[in-house]
Amino acid sequence: MSSPYHLQGIPTTTLADEFGLPLYVYDADRIIDQINQFRAAFRGVNLKIKYATKALTNLSILKLMRMQGVEVDVVSVNEARLARMAGYAPGQIMYTPSGNAWTEIEEAIRMGLRLNVDSLPLLEQVGETYGSSVPVCLRINPSVADGGNLKIQTGHADSKFGIPHALRADIARVVAHYGIVVEGLHVHTGSDFKSARTFLQGAEVLFDLAGDYPDLQFMDFGSGFKVAYREGDHVTDMAELGAAMSEAFGAFCARYGRELELWFEPGKFLVSESGHLLVGVNVVKQHPTRTFVQVDSGLNHLIRPMMYDAYHEIVNLSNPAGTPTTYDVVGYICETDTFATNRVLPEVRPGDVLSIENAGAYGFSMASTYNLRSRPAEVLIYEGTAHLIRQRDTFEDLTRGMVDVDLLNTVETI
Known part of the structure; x- marks a missing residue:
């Protein structure tokens, strides 16, 4: 494993001499190790990793992710354009807006991106404009609070993110009215959660909601995996999480009647x-x-x-x-x-x-x-x-x- 003093055998101070200061340096080996660790934790399920592009938005980083078989999650059309430059097909890009302008939503749809709908008004507008021709994923707010600084918690009841689970009947009404195809369900509790329990709470919300939608292809559980910032820091136990989530997801798929894809959107964890x-x-x-x-x-x-x-x-x-x-x-x-x-x-x-x-x-x-x-x-x-x-x-x-x-x-x- 590289140390701060040597990165893949290169003395770090020589990088300062060669490229000048200040300087951001990234170790590709560490990124690849994190990808492999993630996959190892979720053996036995149909796993798909979607890198959260916002964490580190660089063309070469996206190319490295693609080389490792990792797809992408984006929050803006410009991030999607960069992903396309990196070689990603539109169907490999999940677009998750948060109050974005309708003109940008339309552009994302024209690009062929997968659309993750974050609000009931957006769901209504997509249905009214496109009917059943544009499949969507639904981002659900599960009212689950856990993790680090409040500014990086996104799944609690007062968060701006997602459609509150309490609006379940309203979601179903809009979907039925316009014949919208719901291909996925999404939840993201926020960053730095400390146990598998948090993920399982969010998962149970989606497992329950899934009964309303017979055409699901995947479930997306976002991310929030804690990494260590100092010696002794608590980190997410990926082996524990992987075992618990894989078991719960397998049981859900058996009840649902077919195997779905299990998606995650790690950003910080990977880079x-x-x-x-x-x-x-x-x-x-x-x-x-x-x-x-x-x-x-x-x-x-x-x-x-x-x-x-x-x-x-x-x-x-x-x-x-x-x-x-x-x-x-x-x-x-x-x-x-x-x-x-x-x-x-x-x-x-x-x-x-x-x-x-x-x-x-x-x-x-x-x-x-x-x-x-x-x-x-x-x-x-x-x-x-x-x-x-x-x-x-x-x-x-x-x-x-x-x-x-x-x-x-x-x-x-x-």
Whole structure:
């Protein structure tokens, strides 16, 4: 297994030298290991993995997923376009909108994507416009609350996501009225759930609802599998989950009368631990109460610590044997911009390279150009070779699309 100091045998600091800082680096071996672990947990069922593209949206990452037989889940038409560029057929792409404009829904249907309907008004509009010609999946809100930060829970009763299970009769009425073909049922409880119990609660909701729909081809249970962000973190026991879900799904299929496909949409689980955000130390700044390590990155590159209070391990690649010292690691953005507080690291010096770990999911994909800062380059380590898979933003990239209006010479009309 690769360490932060060597990725597939490549010293990580040499990547900083070759590609510059800050830099996102992804280890393809770790992604493939996670895919294999997932499959191993669900032996004996007709499993289909749909990678949640939003977690890490890069053409080369999607191509790697396709090479591994993993399909995709997207939440926008642009994500679907990228998946098509990566070689996916429309039928391999699940499109899950959340209050998206009707014009985008129509475009997704024209593209031939599988449609996951998130609301009763959308179901009504699809039925009124397309009748029985467009099969749909129904995203159901099971009123199940579990997991990490409330901001990443999506299955509780007050969440904006999905059609509340309590509206079961209304769903059936709309489906019957327009003759809509329901090919799948979907539930997603949110991220960082801690036990198989949560998944089974959501599963029972779908198993019960399935009796209303005789033409189902699959059931999609989303994702939410917890990965470790620090030593001793609780993680989802995939073997336990796989055994429990496979048994429950097999029993359901027997009752339903035929075997369905079992779908999941892992994002973070597949890519989080593969990712390392390499940053350079600009300043070590002594205050009376604390010592700040100021790096050449910030919430514009990795917003999770500020948005979700997320913990990310930080490794001093340049001075691993230095004297342990307590620091606040902060960014260069003109906001409160903190990666870590009261973090013990080997002595940090200006010019050192730090690695922020578990940065593969919702890192670059949520990055911005705030403060008119460039987004980092991205590198994928595949079969022992470092491949540049996204160039660093240039000033021209940052200003592309701006329109230079000569306001001083604009004639004012009264």
